[in-house]
Amino acid sequence: MLIIGERLSVVSKKVREAIIKKDKKPIHEIAIEQWKAGAHMIEANIGPAEDEGEGVMEWMVTTIQEVVPLPVSLDTTNSKAMEAGLKVHNNQWGKPLINSTSLDPERFVMFELAAKYSVPIIALTVGKGGLPRDAEERVDIAAQLIEKAAEFGVSLEDVYLDPLVLQISTSQEQAKEVLRAIKLFQQLNDPPMKTIVGLSNISNGCPKHLRPILNKYFFALLMYEGLNAAIANPAEIIEVVKTISIINGKTLYAHSYLEI
Amino acid sequence: MNFSIPKETYTGRIPEIVFGKEKKAYFGGESALPFHFFEGEFIYKPLIAFEIQDDIPEDYPEELAKVYSSVWDSPIKWAKFCETLGAEAIALRLMSTHPDSKDSKPEEAADKVKKILSEIDLPLIILGSNHSEKDAEVLPVVSDASRGYNCIIGKAQEGNYKTITASAMAGGHSLIAMSELDVNLAKQLNILITQMDFPREKIIIDPMCSALGYGFEYTYSVMERIRIAGQIQGDNMLCVPMVADVGFYVWKTKESQASESDIPEWGSLHERAVMWEAVTACSFLLSGAELLIMRHPEAINTVKRFIGDLFS
Numbered sequence: 359m360l361i362i363g364e365r366l367s368v369v370s371k372k373v374r375e376a377i378i379k380k381d382k383k384p385i386h387e388i389a390i391e392q393w394k395a396g397a398h399m400i401e402a403n404i405g406p407a408e409d410e411g412e413g414v415m416e417w418m419v420t421t422i423q424e425v426v427p428l429p430v431s432l433d434t435t436n437s438k439a440m441e442a443g444l445k446v447h448n449n450q451w452g453k454p455l456i457n458s459t460s461l462d463p464e465r466f467v468m469f470e471l472a473a474k475y476s477v478p479i480i481a482l483t484v485g486k487g488g489l490p491r492d493a494e495e496r497v498d499i500a501a502q503l504i505e506k507a508a509e510f511g512v513s514l515e516d517v518y519l520d521p522l523v524l525q526i527s528t529s530q531e532q533a534k535e536v537l538r539a540i541k542l543f544q545q546l547n548d549p550p551m552k553t554i555v556g557l558s559n560i561s562n563g564c565p566k567h568l569r570p571i572l573n574k575y576f577f578a579l580l581m582y583e584g585l586n587a588a589i590a591n592p593a594e595i596i597e598v599v600k601t602i603s604i605i606n607g608k609t610l611y612a613h614s615y616l617e618i
Numbered sequence: 619m620n621f622s623i624p625k626e627t628y629t630g631r632i633p634e635i636v637f638g639k640e641k642k643a644y645f646g647g648e649s650a651l652p653f654h655f656f657e658g659e660f661i662y663k664p665l666i667a668f669e670i671q672d673d674i675p676e677d678y679p680e681e682l683a684k685v686y687s688s689v690w691d692s693p694i695k696w697a698k699f700c701e702t703l704g705a706e707a708i709a710l711r712l713m714s715t716h717p718d719s720k721d722s723k724p725e726e727a728a729d730k731v732k733k734i735l736s737e738i739d740l741p742l743i744i745l746g747s748n749h750s751e752k753d754a755e756v757l758p759v760v761s762d763a764s765r766g767y768n769c770i771i772g773k774a775q776e777g778n779y780k781t782i783t784a785s786a787m788a789g790g791h792s793l794i795a796m797s798e799l800d801v802n803l804a805k806q807l808n809i810l811i812t813q814m815d816f817p818r819e820k821i822i823i824d825p826m827c828s829a830l831g832y833g834f835e836y837t838y839s840v841m842e843r844i845r846i847a848g849q850i851q852g853d854n855m856l857c858v859p860m861v862a863d864v865g866f867y868v869w870k871t872k873e874s875q876a877s878e879s880d881i882p883e884w885g886s887l888h889e890r891a892v893m894w895e896a897v898t899a900c901s902f903l904l905s906g907a908e909l910l911i912m913r914h915p916e917a918i919n920t921v922k923r924f925i926g927d928l929f930s
Contacts, residue, residue, distance in 0.1 A: 609853070610802065611805075612809055612855070614810065614813070
């Protein structure tokens with residue numbers, strides 16, 4: 359399970375302010391916390407970043423990699439900022455990840471970048487027409503995304519299909535459609551296509567004390583369906599990852615399995 | 619179309635163990651399953667240590683007595699004799715410390731260890747009497763007495779690993795960790811030992827040995843599972859060398875002791891007993907043991923030839 363630490367996002371006030379002030383300290387702290395908690399990669403979500411996008415992404419990537427020996431997942435809709443991030447990324451600890459493309463033609467430029475820099479990419483199963491209704495629609499879009507990836511010369515092993523997790527509080531029926539999609543995505547290719555989710559969206563808008571509970575249980579079910587990667591809070595899910603790996607037989611049981 | 623042999627992808631390389639001060643001995647370090655020379659590197663051959671005891675053995679059968687009775691009243695003479703037989707390492711078992719034997723004191727054991735270390739250049743493995751509580755008293759003292767000699771100390775078990783691990787670490791030794799025929803327990807013990815900051819690279823797993831015909835296949839399959847978990851399934855805690863304490867188990871069996879007059883259809887006692895040890899040992903090499911502790915020199919020679927043939 360590839361765990362991508364989600365906490366460095368412009369959605370967070372603390373992070374947003376740090377970016378504006380170019381204050382490295384909070385960025386360093388959050389990056390280190392996530393690394394220590396078990397993240398394999400750190401997400402740098404700078405949003406649309408219409409102004410100064412390139413500079414912001416460069417600053418984020420280098421600031422993160424100053425303190426943690428991990429690759430960075432680059433999250434922005436600004437393709438110039440994306441490319442700037444790819445250029446400064448230190449590949450010593452692994453390749454960066456492009457987050458993300460979709461079936462919206464404006465996002466195809468991300469496929470171009472994935473091919474040019476030979477890096478993995480997240481493909482969201484949404485088209486221009488709005489949110490997918492069910493698992494079948496997600497699969498239909500996924501199939502088209504696979505074609506697009508091939509067209510742009512992106513290796514299918516580098517594509518992570520993202521079914522788009524929606525809020526349980528407003529779209530309850532979508533949770534099980536996402537679970538089904540994770541299973542169905544894998545059948546689109548041999549070897550199976552890789553899958554990823556932005557986990558905490560499930561509990562977006564829910565009371566604070568419920569959020570980790572919803573995230574964890576949903577994540578356990580996703581793992582059971584064969585999920586490969588998650589953008590999540592590593593401190594929240596690491597126990598689930600270890601426990602489900604034991605139950606699935608992927609890790610050998612020992613009484614102290616949670617401690618390693 | 620040419621046929622190419624499919625190759626396994628490995629996730630881990632077994633750490634190499636180097637022990638001894640003047641003369642050194644080596645084992646481990648391989649990057650593939652036992653003798654899969656086509657898939658990985660094998661830096662060292664498996665190592666055989668000659669077992670000696672700290673006092674006159676109480677249960678050595680006739681075939682062993684014939685070889686060792688003239689030297690076994692002194693562990694130094696015994697060790698030197700093994701050296702003349704071509705030993706590359708000595709495993710000293712402190713059998714007299716067992717409460718059912720002489721219950722000798724940790725300090726007496728430490729004195730013997732010191733004398734051996736001062737007279738013998740060969741790398742030394744120091745084993746307790748397999749009595750969990752007594753080993754917890756004896757091994758820390760001998761571990762301290764042999765500080766700086768880079769020995770292998772054993773065996774740490776679930777009930778006594780704390781004191782033994784701490785002393786092995788302070789003494790700069792490698793450590794044998796023994797669990798009872800269970801892959802999960804082997805992993806757990808290694809986790810506990812490494813949580814004390816003992817380096818994983820200096821742990822040797824003893825999955826608990828057995829002799830051919832006496833539970834042999836349990837040890838064999840546990841060893842296989844440990845190897846596969848450690849080298850193919852990425853389980854770091856199990857990616858360490860293994861020891862098979864062969865002689866200790868083989869020379870208790872009926873086959874190594876029953877006389878020709880008692881069971882004529884079993885044939886020559888000498889040949890049978892030696893082969894029992896050799897066959898048990900060779901089989902454990904196949905399941906992944908890198909270190910063998912053995913007793914009869916002829917059995918040891920047979921196993922060495924077997925290893926040599928496989929490596930040539």
